[in-house]
Amino acid sequence: MVAHLIGVLFDGISYGSLLFLIGVGLAVTLGLMNFVNLAHGAFAMLGGYSTVLVMSRYGVPFFLALPVAFVVSAAVGALLERTLYRRLYRASHLDQVLFSIGLTFMAISAATFVWGPTQQPVRVPSFLQGQVQIFGLDFGAYRLFLIGVVVVITLALGYLVERTRFGAQIRAAVDNQQVSAGLGINVDRIFCLTFALGSGLAGLGGGLGIEVLGLDPTFPLKYIVYFLLVAAVGGAGTISGPLATALILGVFDVAGKYYVPEIGAFVIYALMIVLLILFPSGLFGRRA
Amino acid sequence: MSELLAIENVTSGYGESVVLDDVSLRVNEGGSLALLGRNGVGKTTLLITLMGLTRLHGGTLRWRGEDLARLSTHERARAGIGWVPQERSVFPSLTVEEHLTAVARPGPWTIERVYAMFPSLASRRRNFGGQLSGGEQQMLAIGRALMVNPSLLLLDEPMEGLAPLVIQELRGIILDLIATAQTAVIIVEQHAKLALALTENALILDRGRVVHQSTSAQLLADPATLHRFVAVA
Numbered sequence: 001m002v003a004h005l006i007g008v009l010f011d012g013i014s015y016g017s018l019l020f021l022i023g024v025g026l027a028v029t030l031g032l033m034n035f036v037n038l039a040h041g042a043f044a045m046l047g048g049y050s051t052v053l054v055m056s057r058y059g060v061p062f063f064l065a066l067p068v069a070f071v072v073s074a075a076v077g078a079l080l081e082r083t084l085y086r087r088l089y090r091a092s093h094l095d096q097v098l099f100s101i102g103l104t105f106m107a108i109s110a111a112t113f114v115w116g117p118t119q120q121p122v123r124v125p126s127f128l129q130g131q132v133q134i135f136g137l138d139f140g141a142y143r144l145f146l147i148g149v150v151v152v153i154t155l156a157l158g159y160l161v162e163r164t165r166f167g168a169q170i171r172a173a174v175d176n177q178q179v180s181a182g183l184g185i186n187v188d189r190i191f192c193l194t195f196a197l198g199s200g201l202a203g204l205g206g207g208l209g210i211e212v213l214g215l216d217p218t219f220p221l222k223y224i225v226y227f228l229l230v231a232a233v234g235g236a237g238t239i240s241g242p243l244a245t246a247l248i249l250g251v252f253d254v255a256g257k258y259y260v261p262e263i264g265a266f267v268i269y270a271l272m273i274v275l276l277i278l279f280p281s282g283l284f285g286r287r288a
Numbered sequence: 289m290s291e292l293l294a295i296e297n298v299t300s301g302y303g304e305s306v307v308l309d310d311v312s313l314r315v316n317e318g319g320s321l322a323l324l325g326r327n328g329v330g331k332t333t334l335l336i337t338l339m340g341l342t343r344l345h346g347g348t349l350r351w352r353g354e355d356l357a358r359l360s361t362h363e364r365a366r367a368g369i370g371w372v373p374q375e376r377s378v379f380p381s382l383t384v385e386e387h388l389t390a391v392a393r394p395g396p397w398t399i400e401r402v403y404a405m406f407p408s409l410a411s412r413r414r415n416f417g418g419q420l421s422g423g424e425q426q427m428l429a430i431g432r433a434l435m436v437n438p439s440l441l442l443l444d445e446p447m448e449g450l451a452p453l454v455i456q457e458l459r460g461i462i463l464d465l466i467a468t469a470q471t472a473v474i475i476v477e478q479h480a481k482l483a484l485a486l487t488e489n490a491l492i493l494d495r496g497r498v499v500h501q502s503t504s505a506q507l508l509a510d511p512a513t514l515h516r517f518v519a520v521a
Binding site for chain 1: 339360361365371373380381391433436
């Protein structure tokens with residue numbers, strides 16, 4: 001019983017970690033640029049396909065394929081930000097939604113055209129397969145690895161945003177774009193770099209997540225609701241909010257599907273509605 | 289003294305609407321100008337136009353002989369315009385120290401010098417912008433603009449909503465800046481007499497147009513004009 005509970009908690013946390021890694025970029029785009037980017041999942045998918053491609057075609061090992069996924073998604077993110085997204089920063093949310101959902105459909109079609117509609121396999125290194133015994137309990141090795149990676153990235157991200165000059169400039173731009181620009185901060189450049197970072201993290205999450213979430217062309221639509229929940233409930237523009245939300249989301253999703261399978265898929269939606277009623281500006285509302 | 293900033297026949301506003309109508313003025317290196325007028329006559333719009341945050345319908349903006357209008361907002365700040373916006377607009381998510389480091393550019397103004405000028409900021413360096421009192425926020429807004437190492441400081445109602453004692457302190461600091469730091473200043477202020485006592489030249493706006501231009505001393509000695517165009521406290 002207790003072992004089950006710990007197992008569910010562990011699976012939920014590793015699942016939530018992955019949701020955070022992919023969703024944090026969306027939270028930042030929403031908070032910093034006030035842009036509703038429904039195509040965010042497509043950047044995660046791009047990272048997933050990049051991972052599969054460089055591994056199968058060029059024999060790149062898994063651990064090197066992940067940074068490639070980050071770089072490819074970040075580069076494509078930066079390119080699209082410069083050419084397309086920035087034109088819509090001042091547009092209405094409806095325009096942004098229509099644009100980014102259109103981009104999502106294009107990504108789905110392109111992925112189907114190139115890779116076909118089937119699930120893509122990924123071969124993770126053998127030592128990440130199977131179980132690891134800790135205190136007599138079995139834990140999935142890959143899920144432990146996943147949690148470890150996300151812990152490291154979260155710490156690095158926290159350091160970047162809270163401790164560096166670049167991070168202070170990001171926060172200044174979130175607080176007040178015009179005043180930031182009026183004090184010499186290149187807000188356009190910050191937007192581009194931040195967008196690229198968020199896309200890159202989504203791409204990394206897409207690569208890491210193949211083993212957990214799977215990878216097929218419908219990926220960007222299938223999971224966008226989760227990423228949006230992470231951003232919306234977490235409170236746009238912060239890191240701790242989306243992190244907490246993603247972990248709650250992960251744990252309750254896994255627990256719901258395990259303990260009450262008949263209604264499991266609905267548990268998180270009910271939970272998120274309650275959370276949004278209780279904390280309308282996000283779990284960790286912006287510092288005021 | 290050589291010309292730092294020249295505004296010639298500038299018409300600007302927001303979108304299609306026009307707020308400033310055919311405004312011209314000039315500020316020399318190290319000069320100081322009081323920008324006066326009642327509420328809503330376009331004083332803030334003039335400063336925002338200099339920062340490139342309005343729509344310029346016509347006229348030219350010259351900065352050290354170059355076309356300022358070609359530069360984007362952050363490039364204007366980097367060219368040497370230090371902006372202290374209305375209502376201070378400190379960043380709630382940044383600590384006092386981060387306000388200063390995030391915008392710092394090389395030059396004579398360093399974080400130590402700003403702390404020396406505003407000791408109360410030094411003691412609150414780890415506090416967030418929103419946790420400061422009104423006077424401290426104003427000092428932070430000025431210190432932050434100085435970290436850009438400007439040749440021209442734009443002060444938009446720096447005394448607004450501050451206690452008399454704080455106003456006295458700030459007054460001394462601004463006077464010091466004008467007198468010793470060789471920074472040119474444009475000050476928008478409701479307290480007309482205070483602004484006139486600080487500055488060399490004065491300009492009055494009314495409904496977006498320049499209606500009076502003289503030295504500050506001349507305007508101080510002309511209560512009729514002051515009464516006509518400026519609410520005198």
